[in-house]
Amino acid sequence: MTLEGWQCGLGELLQRGASRKRRNANVESSLDRLDLTADERRSLLSLSDAPGFALTCHITRWWRELRIRTGARLTCVQLSSSNRDHVLDYIDSNPFRSFFFFVEAVSFLDYVLAQAGVHATVRAVARFEKALLLAHDARESNGVSEAPVAHCLAEDVQLVRNADASLVALDRPAEILLAMLLKGQPATPKERRGAYPVLVSPRLAHLWRPASRAEARLFRQTRAPVLFARALRQSRSTREAANSLIADGILKRARQPDPVHH
Amino acid sequence: MKKVQSALHAPQFAPPEKIGIGFTYQSGLRPAVEAARGLIDFLVISPELLCRERADGDRRQFKLRKPLIDDALSACDGRPAVVHGLELSIGTVEGWEDACVDLIDEFARHYSFPWLSEHLSFMQTRDANGAVLYAGAPLPLPLTEAALDIVVPRARALGARYGVPFLLENVTHYLPDLPADGGRDEITFLNDLTERSGCGLLLDLYNLYCNACNHGFDAECALSRLRLDRVVEIHVAGGATHGGFMMDVHSDLVPEPVWDLLNWTVPRTQNLAGITYELLEQAFPVLGIDGVVSQLARARQIWTKHLTTSAHAPEALSRQACHDA
Numbered sequence: 079m080t081l082e083g084w085q086c087g088l089g090e091l092l093q094r095g096a097s098r099k100r101r102n103a104n105v106e107s108s109l110d111r112l113d114l115t116a117d118e119r120r121s122l123l124s125l126s127d128a129p130g131f132a133l134t135c136h137i138t139r140w141w142r143e144l145r146i147r148t149g150a151r152l153t154c155v156q157l158s159s160s161n162r163d164h165v166l167d168y169i170d171s172n173p174f175r176s177f178f179f180f181v182e183a184v185s186f187l188d189y190v191l192a193q194a195g196v197h198a199t200v201r202a203v204a205r206f207e208k209a210l211l212l213a214h215d216a217r218e219s220n221g222v223s224e225a226p227v228a229h230c231l232a233e234d235v236q237l238v239r240n241a242d243a244s245l246v247a248l249d250r251p252a253e254i255l256l257a258m259l260l261k262g263q264p265a266t267p268k269e270r271r272g273a274y275p276v277l278v279s280p281r282l283a284h285l286w287r288p289a290s291r292a293e294a295r296l297f298r299q300t301r302a303p304v305l306f307a308r309a310l311r312q313s314r315s316t317r318e319a320a321n322s323l324i325a326d327g328i329l330k331r332a333r334q335p336d337p338v339h340h
Numbered sequence: 341m342k343k344v345q346s347a348l349h350a351p352q353f354a355p356p357e358k359i360g361i362g363f364t365y366q367s368g369l370r371p372a373v374e375a376a377r378g379l380i381d382f383l384v385i386s387p388e389l390l391c392r393e394r395a396d397g398d399r400r401q402f403k404l405r406k407p408l409i410d411d412a413l414s415a416c417d418g419r420p421a422v423v424h425g426l427e428l429s430i431g432t433v434e435g436w437e438d439a440c441v442d443l444i445d446e447f448a449r450h451y452s453f454p455w456l457s458e459h460l461s462f463m464q465t466r467d468a469n470g471a472v473l474y475a476g477a478p479l480p481l482p483l484t485e486a487a488l489d490i491v492v493p494r495a496r497a498l499g500a501r502y503g504v505p506f507l508l509e510n511v512t513h514y515l516p517d518l519p520a521d522g523g524r525d526e527i528t529f530l531n532d533l534t535e536r537s538g539c540g541l542l543l544d545l546y547n548l549y550c551n552a553c554n555h556g557f558d559a560e561c562a563l564s565r566l567r568l569d570r571v572v573e574i575h576v577a578g579g580a581t582h583g584g585f586m587m588d589v590h591s592d593l594v595p596e597p598v599w600d601l602l603n604w605t606v607p608r609t610q611n612l613a614g615i616t617y618e619l620l621e622q623a624f625p626v627l628g629i630d631g632v633v634s635q636l637a638r639a640r641q642i643w644t645k646h647l648t649t650s651a652h653a654p655e656a657l658s659r660q661a662c663h664d665a
Contacts, residue, residue, distance in 0.1 A: 079519065080433075080486070081433050081482060081484065081486040081487055081490065082433040082434070084482055084519060085431075085432065085433055085462055085465045085479075086465045086466060086473075088465070088475075088479060089464075089465030089466075089467075089473045089475055090465075090467075090473070092475055092476070092479075093473065096476065111468040121519075125515060125516070125517070128515065128516050129514075129583060129584070129585075130513075130514030130515050130516055130554070130585065131514070131515060132583075133514045133582060133583055133585050133587075134477060134479070134513075134514050134515065136582070136583075137476075137477050137587070138475065138476030138477045139476075141476065141477065142476065144622075148622075173473070173474070174474045174475075174476040175474055176393055176400075176474075177388065177426070177427060178392075178393045180392070180393075181393050215392060218392075218405055218407070218408065219392050219403070219405060221407065
């Protein structure tokens with residue numbers, strides 16, 4: 079058997095063995111694409127029957143589960159008793175592609191957010207946790223730059239969100255939610271969804287803080303660059319909100335004024 | 341994969357200077373490094389653990405997090421750091437992981453290191469569409485001429501690329517009856533590899549011990565057949581047992597039989613430059629600082645004992661080895 083054939087065959091068998099769904103599929107079909115003699119095929123298949131092979135599959139799955147449960151800890155707690163099913167479904171439907179806790183955790187959170195049947199509270203926790211992970215990653219990678227010097231914003235300035243900043247709507251104060259989740263207790267769903275907006279940014283000391291109503295409104299307006307004068311028409315408190323959001327690295331002045339807004 | 345020049349100079353093994361006792365670095369182990377600073381002579385840094393991954397189309401990219409490296413080095417008062425790669429997949433037929441080489445290139449632009457090491461394994465193959473299929477764990481190479489043909493020029497190229505000794509580490513594996521030719525076993529394969537490539541050996545005694553237990557051979561007898569003059573670094577660690585297999589997890593204190601193997605090996609390795617205790621950061625809360633300190637102190641005791649009695653004659657000891665075994 080060629081080295082390439084052996085490696086590819088072992089790789090295919092491992093993928094099958096590490097997947098809960100594929101584990102019981104016809105093992106021989108895993109090797110169909112490879113140009114193997116009957117003896118070579120038999121040799122690889124006998125390998126896949128060995129207890130050591132099962133352990134190798136277990137190790138790859140175990141490491142992925144560890145990365146997910148560590149990296150997306152809050153969401154796994156909120157998923158409560160269904161978290162193992164979600165984690166295993168995710169592993170089955172997403173081939174392994176990274177040893178990085180951050181990459182695996184964000185990928186898992188995207189998977190959770192894409193699930194139709196997920197409860198609103200789980201969804202909010204997943205959004206919050208993903209925002210925290212992205213902000214933390216940005217802080218570790220880029221450091222935290224000096225806060226811009228506060229000065230009076232001209233009305234012809236355009237404001238836009240920083241890519242690393244987020245606004246997440248929670249159904250209770252974030253400190254209460256975090257305290258519960260960090261103690262391993264899932265939060266019970268509440269009727270007042272999204273009543274507690276939270277800002278997340280690499281420049282914030284703890285990565286998050288509550289958002290005022292004016293800040294939340296302004297953040298929502300700035301998905302694309304928006305002329306400050308236009309935002310000011312919404313509320314008298316917009317100027318104060320703009321200043322605080324800029325100071326916390328959540329909004330920034332857009333580099334090029336868009337002539338369409340003039 | 342970037343082209344590997346196979347026709348480099350005739351392989352020449354040049355051992356680095358002796359350093360002493362090393363400890364693996366992960367951010368979660370920083371308190372242990374600070375507490376045990378007096379027992380640590382060098383850090384073992386895996387750049388893949390201190391970088392961020394970015395996808396660039398189908399290609400992976402690792403970007404070094406320089407502040408994290410600086411933080412690691414400052415925790416150890418600027419003592420040297422050796423580079424221990426994790427994901428190169430040096431044995432994959434289709435080519436190694438370019439992102440790892442780019443990452444080490446970046447590391448080398450900012451920091452010097454006395455040697456570089458990687459695992460003798462493969463972690464990727466290709467699926468039916470030619471896309472990369474990640475194994476998710478290091479897998480052993482067959483003990484064949486074909487595997488040597490793949491690894492030898494790459495090992496040579498890496499040594500030449502960074503101008504420091506390149507070491508390959510023996511890995512733990514759980515697969516029975518690896519394909520072999522020429523009557524090779526793990527030891528003769530390692531000997532052929534170091535001889536042909538000029539690379540050094542990172543002898544992981546815990547991995548060897550696991551393989552000996554899992555596959556039923558005598559570790560000390562195996563060591564007596566190994567080219568110990570090529571051993572530059574030794575790893576010791578502890579792990580767990582699962583389903584009757586000893587697993588390489590770096591989650592525990594070093595088992596006594598591995599200390600015995602270390603005691604046996606050190607006086608026979610004249611080019612040994614360092615002994616490293618490996619620990620996973622997740623295991624640190626269980627072992628605590630006292631646990632880490634005890635392991636580093638014991639490794640240092642063995643290092644010092646054999647270094648100060650450097651009148652040892654490795655060749656004579658090697659000859660004696662088979663009788664001992």
